[in-house]
Amino acid sequence: MTHEAPDILETEDDLARERALRAGLEEFELDEQDRSLLEGEWDETGDEGGQAPNPVLAIVGRPNVGKSTLVNRILGRREAVVEDKPGVTRDRVSYPAEWAGRNFTLVDTGGWEVDVAGMEFKVAEQAEVAVSLADAVIFVVDAAVGPTATDERVVRLLRASKKPVVLCANKVDGPSGEADATALWSLGLGEPHPVSALHGRGTGDLLDAAMKALPIDSEHGTLRPAGPRRVALVGRPNVGKSSLLNKIAGAERVVVDSVAGTTRDPVDELVELRGIPYWFVDTAGIRRRVHQTKGADFYASLRTQAAIEKAEVGVVLVDASVPLSEQDTRVISQVVDAGRALVIAYNKWDMMDEDRRPYLEREIEKDLVQVTWAPRVNVSAKTGWHTDRLVPAIEKSLESWDTRIPTGKLNAFLGELVSAHPHPLRGGKQSRILFATQASTRPPRFVIFATGFIEAGYRRFIERRLRETFGFEGTPIEISVRVREKRKR
Template sequence: MNLPIVAIVGRPNVGKSTLFNRLAGERLAIVDDTPGTTRDRLFAESDWNGRRFHIVDTGGIDPTSGSSKSPLSISSKEYIQEIRNQAMAAVQEADAILLLVDAISGITPADLEVTELLRARQLKREGQPWPPILLVVNKADNQKFRENAVEFYQLGLGEPYPISAVHGTGTGDLLDALVATFPNTKDAEDDNSVKIAIVGIPNAGKSSLLNRLVGEDRAIVSSIAGTTRDAVDTPMMFNDIPITLIDTAGIRRRGKVEHGVEQYSVLRSMHAIERCDVALLMIDATKEISAQDTHIAGFIQEAGKSAVVLVNKWDAIEKDTFTIEDFKTNIRRALNFMDYVPIQFISALTGQRVEKVLPLALEVQEERMVRLGTSAFNRILMRAQDAHSPASKTGRILKIYYGTQVRSDPPTFILYVNEPKLAHFTYLRYLENCIRKEYPYTGTPIRLVLKGRG
């Protein structure tokens, strides 16, 4: 499921980072009395009464925009516009907003201007629901300041929530109100469609493929990298099977991610991988397979998701008898940790072999759900050990007593052994290969979990 994103915003030095650390449960943001300490944005996951969500700490929105009246520190003044842009980008992409004000200072002209900025930005979210804004009165450390919080009704944002981010008082009521704004997850839980995410580096042709698959222009297609900024769900039926296609923003390596909305695009793309069943990893045939392609593949594997590699823009490649095999060799070498993944060569622009994409993705999804009987699995283990025994480690040898599959989605097996620490990763890889010889689990990762007996 895609977790809601909650942005903590406000003018400088009202305690945003302190509240962020309080909700995150650990000290992730730098907290200092100097305004402007938080220049970038920090992400963390939080949980309240079983509802998980992401929180984002932002730099202070400074309406004075660098004038002599700016309360920011001298060292941060050169970053004023950047801090403001990042905070407003957070608002644009957030599902809920916590606007912090200061109970000690009362309402300031800066608070009024920040409120107007937020309202103006809400109106620009065309075609999207307005994110709710919760007014949080921080530094209400005693009864007097808590009672004085009523003055913030003047901001026109509804009920103010007096809290102390330092001591944690009042945060329970705030979080109750916050999670109440999140959409009901029952519909998402009842959705039994196959989730297929289209992922890859920017400008690999993801939106073009989406439009080909659904038969209409659902996504904006542009040669400018980064056009798609959000993860967009498109429900459809294919051979009477409900499918949800998830088009995502291109994922760049961390050092290349620019400030602004793009950081949120990457976050939502990662979420798309986490909630999908099958990921279609698109690789640009006109470029060398990059380290970032490998990074995205690694994230898919770590998330336990099935995958299909799509080599796009195949129409733009000059070919001979060996071209496809050479490409496959290079891809297998770069993605050697995912040698079980099928590779398909397509052109989203011309439609070449696009009709094979969804059948292949659904085939991979079926493989993901296969369950092996315990007796069949143990026969595989016995043959594997007879053919190649584990190497000794410090004079001791790993003994596998028996194993069983405990779940699918992805296929997960527990091996009961004498001592889990004696298992070398190369032997576990060997066991995985032995399993795949009998049951390929095409496109799907296999997890082997070792458990000490007794």
């Protein structure tokens, strides 16, 4: 079963414009990447080559072994391209990274804080979530301290996961620490790599080993490329996710199957809604002790990330009876940052007083100003009220996520837009858009070739108009700009 977005048809005029603009682009300096992008068109079926998600490398280890320092060291080796992208508060647990020409996603578990009581259990539990997210793991141990009982517990978990593990012996600041590193052979995870994350010593060799361990294609996001669509039901703890899933599955009485990945993976449920089967990616398979710790938010964030990475659309459940919290906006951010389709479901709406509802609508519009493009459904997880409205919203978001605009049609749209609303002058110069193409779908990514910098505000204007013209309801859109100069004669 393949998923096709609706066709957007090109006219002869669109095609003629595309040919003319493409020919004009030859007057400018283009690199190999530009050419492969321009030549890498879809085939006639409208299906792109398909961007496999980057493999995921997780950094795990007990507190104070230098995980965050190592993460910063790895990220510091790449030139971060900071884009002024509209979005809600960013509080990330995963980052795009690159080493030796390979792109991968780095999962940082350094934000976990625990009290002393039950430390061993909680570190192992947190590592469990990170490992369920990852294709390979860097296990960080403090070489100066040597292996502790907590380290031993994490080792058992890593062995059970069957994931490739690279052992990092951190805090080896000089030759005298090499002997400490050698002692870590006793963990039975293979060669310990002596590193000083603080000073950068040995991190190159460590990353070379990590790249050998990391598979080319990620296991995440390509678990079921065909077949039923994959939905992550996410939200802050105790917002009613399990109740909603039980209500959906129970009311329809069609839980066809229950599939677990490894023992540490969340359980996925095949649920039929209005005659259409969906995989609901559930995080209930990973248990957390009930009592709260300071790190519980971070832990929930990791669990959410695990569900989102396996899904195509994130349904974020929010409690309508209380104001939108920072944790809610963080979950919405995670879906957007992961490039997944998005639906926002307001739970307990049936409990809202009739007089209160108009005011709540206005509050919601203000709260969700950065994601006004996401469909919103008001539901009750307890009674099942309006849960039937979830399916059309999910379908709409996925359709937008899959949509591809033909290059001719895209350039015709931009031509009209720019002639009516030119880019503002800066320093007496005006940036000119030369050509645009859609680099991929899922989510839609657009690349614009221009003679100068395109301001963030103007990029947002282009995004708004793209949505108005072509729909794109329920999907993030990425727009990047490549500034190119004329060839030297």
